[in-house]
Amino acid sequence: MPENAPQPGSRLLLLDGHSLAYRAFFALPVENFSTTTGQHTNAVFGFVSMLINVLRDEQPTHVGVAFDVSRQTFRAEEYAEYKANRSASPSEFSGQLSLIEEVLDALRIPFLKKEGFEADDIIATLVTQALREDSGIDEVLILTGDRDSLQLVSERSTVLYPMRGVSDLARMTPEAVQEKYGVPPQRYPELAALVGETSDNLPGVPGVGQGYAAKWINQFDGLDNVITHADQIGGKKGESLREHLGDVLRNRRLNALVTDLQLELGPADLLKQPWDRQRVHTLFDSLEFQVLRTRLFDSLESQEEVEEGGFELDGALLGEGEVAAWLAEVGEAVVGVHVRGEWGAGTGRVEGLAMATADGRAAYLDTTGLGGEDDAALAAWLADPARPKVLHDAKGPALALAAHGWSLAGVTSDTALAAYLVRPDQRSYDLADLTLRYLKRELRQEAVGEEPGEQGELFAGEGAEAGHAVAATAMLHARAVLDLAEALAEAVEETGGQELLTQVELPLIGVLRGMEEVGIAVDADHLGALEAHFATEVGAAAEAAYAVIGKEINLGSPKQLQVVLFDELGMPKTKRTKTGYTTDADALTALLAKTGHPFLEHLLRHRDVIRLRQTIEGLLKTVAPDGRIHTTFNQMIAATGRLSSTDPNLQNIPIRTEEGRRIREGFVVGSGFESLMTADYSQIEMRIMAHLSEDALLIEAFRSGSDFHSITAARVFDVPAAEVTLEMRAKIKAMNYGLAYGLSAFGLGQQLGIEPAEARGLMEEYFETFGGIRDYLDGIVDVARRSGYTETIRGRRRYLPDLVSDNRQRREMAQRMALNAPIQGSAADLIKIAMLRVDEQLRTQGLTSRLLLQVHDELVLEVAPGEREALEELVRTEMAGAADLTVPLDVSVGTGASWHEAAH
DNA sequence: GCGAGGACGTA
DNA sequence: CGTACGTCCTCGCT
Numbered sequence: 042m043p044e045n046a047p048q049p050g051s052r053l054l055l056l057d058g059h060s061l062a063y064r065a066f067f068a069l070p071v072e073n074f075s076t077t078t079g080q081h082t083n084a085v086f087g088f089v090s091m092l093i094n095v096l097r098d099e100q101p102t103h104v105g106v107a108f109d110v111s112r113q114t115f116r117a118e119e120y121a122e123y124k125a126n127r128s129a130s131p132s133e134f135s136g137q138l139s140l141i142e143e144v145l146d147a148l149r150i151p152f153l154k155k156e157g158f159e160a161d162d163i164i165a166t167l168v169t170q171a172l173r174e175d176s177g178i179d180e181v182l183i184l185t186g187d188r189d190s191l192q193l194v195s196e197r198s199t200v201l202y203p204m205r206g207v208s209d210l211a212r213m214t215p216e217a218v219q220e221k222y223g224v225p226p227q228r229y230p231e232l233a234a235l236v237g238e239t240s241d242n243l244p245g246v247p248g249v250g251q252g253y254a255a256k257w258i259n260q261f262d263g264l265d266n267v268i269t270h271a272d273q274i275g276g277k278k279g280e281s282l283r284e285h286l287g288d289v290l291r292n293r294r295l296n297a298l299v300t301d302l303q304l305e306l307g308p309a310d311l312l313k314q315p316w317d318r319q320r321v322h323t324l325f326d327s328l329e330f331q332v333l334r335t336r337l338f339d340s341l342e343s344q345e346e347v348e349e350g351g352f353e354l355d356g357a358l359l360g361e362g363e364v365a366a367w368l369a370e371v372g373e374a375v376v377g378v379h380v381r382g383e384w385g386a387g388t389g390r391v392e393g394l395a396m397a398t399a400d401g402r403a404a405y406l407d408t409t410g411l412g413g414e415d416d417a418a419l420a421a422w423l424a425d426p427a428r429p430k431v432l433h434d435a436k437g438p439a440l441a442l443a444a445h446g447w448s449l450a451g452v453t454s455d456t457a458l459a460a461y462l463v464r465p466d467q468r469s470y471d472l473a474d475l476t477l478r479y480l481k482r483e484l485r486q487e488a489v490g491e492e493p494g495e496q497g498e499l500f501a502g503e504g505a506e507a508g509h510a511v512a513a514t515a516m517l518h519a520r521a522v523l524d525l526a527e528a529l530a531e532a533v534e535e536t537g538g539q540e541l542l543t544q545v546e547l548p549l550i551g552v553l554r555g556m557e558e559v560g561i562a563v564d565a566d567h568l569g570a571l572e573a574h575f576a577t578e579v580g581a582a583a584e585a586a587y588a589v590i591g592k593e594i595n596l597g598s599p600k601q602l603q604v605v606l607f608d609e610l611g612m613p614k615t616k617r618t619k620t621g622y623t624t625d626a627d628a629l630t631a632l633l634a635k636t637g638h639p640f641l642e643h644l645l646r647h648r649d650v651i652r653l654r655q656t657i658e659g660l661l662k663t664v665a666p667d668g669r670i671h672t673t674f675n676q677m678i679a680a681t682g683r684l685s686s687t688d689p690n691l692q693n694i695p696i697r698t699e700e701g702r703r704i705r706e707g708f709v710v711g712s713g714f715e716s717l718m719t720a721d722y723s724q725i726e727m728r729i730m731a732h733l734s735e736d737a738l739l740i741e742a743f744r745s746g747s748d749f750h751s752i753t754a755a756r757v758f759d760v761p762a763a764e765v766t767l768e769m770r771a772k773i774k775a776m777n778y779g780l781a782y783g784l785s786a787f788g789l790g791q792q793l794g795i796e797p798a799e800a801r802g803l804m805e806e807y808f809e810t811f812g813g814i815r816d817y818l819d820g821i822v823d824v825a826r827r828s829g830y831t832e833t834i835r836g837r838r839r840y841l842p843d844l845v846s847d848n849r850q851r852r853e854m855a856q857r858m859a860l861n862a863p864i865q866g867s868a869a870d871l872i873k874i875a876m877l878r879v880d881e882q883l884r885t886q887g888l889t890s891r892l893l894l895q896v897h898d899e900l901v902l903e904v905a906p907g908e909r910e911a912l913e914e915l916v917r918t919e920m921a922g923a924a925d926l927t928v929p930l931d932v933s934v935g936t937g938a939s940w941h942e943a944a945h
Numbered sequence: 946g947c948g949a950g951g952a953c954g955t956a
Numbered sequence: 957c958g959t960a961c962g963t964c965c966t967c968g969c970t
Binding site: 598659681688692693782789791897 | 957958959960961962963964965966967
């Protein structure tokens with residue numbers, strides 16, 4: 042048997058190189074796909090992207106690509122107008138075809154051409170050969186953007202047809218063709234002959250669409266019979282058919298594919314070969330295809346199978362007096378730790394603890410009712426920074442351990458945090474998911490087993506007879522964490538996140554744990570009174586609103602509001618939402634300005650006060666018995682690297698309105714302390730932008746130390762600083778803030794209530810003044826598109842695959858994310874470092890004051906008696922020194938008995 | 946009871 | 957048609 046003879050189970054994938062590249066060329070905007078040297082790559086990118094996806098999803102054993110040679114085909118000879126409507130392929134396109142061939146060479150995928158014929162004919166010939174009994178090919182897939190190929194669909198051959206752009210493929214089976222066109226695949230060209238094909242410049246029968254064509258073909262059993270019985274078809278359409286029989290016959294001749302070409306290669310010669318990795322790297326380097334390179338090599342790795350079953354663990358259930366000995370044997374080896382228990386709201390409870398080492402040993406310890414000596418031994422091991430441990434999402438376990446009086450040190454990795462740094466935009470970092478992805482090992486409950494009997498093999502060593510499923514599962518988890526830590530260390534290293542992990546995120550676990558534990562004191566009486574006050578206001582606003590419209594509706598239901606506003610009161614329609622018209626505050630305010638209708642006034646008032654009431658209600662529900670609120674800070678949610686706060690969210694307590702700020706009066710200094718202190722960075726994101734962009738004027742503006750928005754406004758409007766009006770300042774301030782979000786002229790105009798044209802002019806003026814900013818912003822997106830990710834100053838990455846999407850909305854969204862991520866992310870890194878420095882100094886200086894909250898650019902602390910001055914000095918120093926930027930970091934500090942009073 | 950959609954609070 | 961979050965409500969579904 043020849044070496045490349047097809048084996049049973051073979052799948053042949055054939056691609057129409059020309060039609061796919063042509064589609065990609067028009068689907069992907071060329072300005073987003075060209076190299077630094079100016080070579081256009083949109084067609085190459087689209088083709089290679091589709092190729093990688095289909096190789097990954099379909100796992101073919103054989104692959105080949107067919108190309109057209111030139112426009113001189115037998116079809117053009119018969120009918121000069123064939124495809125004559127196509128503008129001569131722009132040189133930007135034809136130049137890319139040879140690049141595609143180079144890629145195929147590097148991937149060792151053969152491609153075929155035949156003088157005088159089209160790619161379709163080559164594919165038709167190969168399909169015919171492949172479907173012969175002795176070919177050894179079981180199944181054929183045809184990826185093409187040319188509908189003529191639909192005639193090749195059969196039980197064993199499927200056409201994959203790009204739906205929109207280059208990302209969605211329709212799977213055209215015989216059933217799908219029948220469903221979509223109303224005729225079976227072999228009759229598709231008959232239908233096409235009647236309907237015509239505009240893209241090939243083949244006119245069909247005027248007035249006859251797909252529906253009539255299918256009807257006739259089915260009614261008369263085929264095109265031949267339709268033509269024979271053309272005189273039996275009445276009406277205008279019948280007449281039209283008779284007049285254009287010649288066109289139909291010509292179309293049918295031209296769209297028939299040739300299936301018996303003499304080709305240099307047959308299906309068996311298309312057996313998939315290993316890539317020429319070196320050439321792939323060189324070529325993708327020159328094409329600047331970083332993203333595709335990753336996808337290509339990832340798709341190769343994903344082909345590795347998930348390992349079956351588990352592995353042996355020498356598990357031990359530790360009983361009284363055995364702890365210390367087991368830990369001693371472990372020595373300074375890295376231990377995977379899995380804590381069983383519960384935690385949240387700044388506290389927790391430990392039930393048991395599983396440990397595993399790389400040599401296969403594992404142990405489980407029930408910590409409920411643990412004896413004095415065992416407790417001490419475990420406590421000593423947990424607290425010893427020289428005994429390395431790895432955990433998964435250690436903050437919760439650390440809270441539980443702390444509640445038991447155990448402190449945790451020596452955490453050399455946290456697998457959840459490591460995974461977050463590698464890919465920060467996932468919604469969860471579930472241990473089982475990560476184990477499957479990085480270790481190719483199944484950790485699901487069903488795979489691990491619930492029954493003790495199923496776990497017998499895990500207890501090969503002593504304690505086997507006493508094995509419990511709970512303990513076994515816990516040990517398996519501990520071992521998975523240990524192995525994951527190793528696998529992730531490599532991934533973290535590759536993505537350059539090592540320093541962030543060990544210097545920032547890991548040490549931050551302890552700081553956050555402390556903040557959650559401490560919580561922040563609230564004045565429940567004040568909040569209670571405030572809630573009652575707002576509740577009254579809610580009632581009054583509701584009554585007033587009902588009185589105006591003469592009935593009671595649910596003011597919280599956008600649906601009911603729409604009926605009242607747009608149907609009953611006949612107000613002008615607002616901006617559309619998915620389900621109707623918006624009733625958001627902006628729109629209602631605009632309506633109020635237009636109509637002056639009192640209902641809107643009461644409605645807006647109702648919205649305001651009901652929200653304030655709800656906010657207070659939510660807060661009061663979370664007050665712990667110690668009279669404090671213990672939020673949970675999540676370290677792995679925001680793709681940019683920010684923290685988030687939940688249960689309750691203390692990062693969105695109102696501040697903008699007078700009434701809202703009264704809620705902040707309810708956050709107060711706790712007993713035994715002197716006051717609250719807030720310390721925040723001014724214009725942190727703009728300062729980071731100044732640093733990153735190296736714009737000389739912007740840097741100078743910050744260094745001058747005067748009002749930043751005014752001084753930039755003076756520059757943009759080219760007036761002396763003293764002549765900057767409030768209006769000028771407001772405009773530039775909006776822009777200063779908007780820039781980091783990818784603000785458009787439209788959006789700016791909207792916000793400032795000016796014409797888009799004026800907004801555009803303003804932006805141009807701004808960029809004229811601060812050229813460095815424009816260059817920097819353009820550069821970010823450009824670099825991110827090539828590399829596939831953005832990076833903060835400290836190297837935190839965010840991957841944005843949609844930067845090369847063929848969907849404009851997704852692509853532009855990704856571009857805005859790319860603009861924002863390095864700026865918001867750098868600020869996030871910076872304040873995290875500031876928190877670590879503050880925390881460190883608090884201990885070094887022996888202060889009792891403590892960190893309570895972080896609100897992105899602000900820290901809230903509780904000041905111990907007599908420490909105010911020292912603390913302010915400390916906080917200013919450590920926050921300002923958290924990064925070395927080309928512009929100074931300005932920190933403003935305030936103190937007071939409440940969060941409100943501490944504001945400044 | 947769950948999820949989507951809408952609305953809105955913060956940086 | 958401006959980024960990043962979390963929470964509340966309603967409404968239609970199961």
